Amino acid sequence: MSSKDSVKFRYRIVVNNDTEYPYRVERKAWLFWKGVTREKSMGSAKDTIFRSARQEVMRPGKVIFEYNDADHLVEKLKSSE
Numbered sequence: 001m002s003s004k005d006s007v008k009f010r011y012r013i014v015v016n017n018d019t020e021y022p023y024r025v026e027r028k029a030w031l032f033w034k035g036v037t038r039e040k041s042m043g044s045a046k047d048t049i050f051r052s053a054r055q056e057v058m059r060p061g062k063v064i065f066e067y068n069d070a071d072h073l074v075e076k077l078k079s080s081e
Contacts, residue, residue: 011049013042025049 010028021038
């Protein structure tokens, strides 16, 4: 990832009083928390957070890796040894 491109997202798991879906996954919006989904177990709630975070990072147009002149120079110096 680029040094200028920082990932900013916050998720949390809230315990509901609903007996069928006791865990609610929320995402931090600009000011308030927004509900993402309701889950039956803590493990599935954590999986939802990891999946959502991965999708956030892999959004189209997001720079994941940059290869610049310094990287090219380092590779040339390593190959010359």
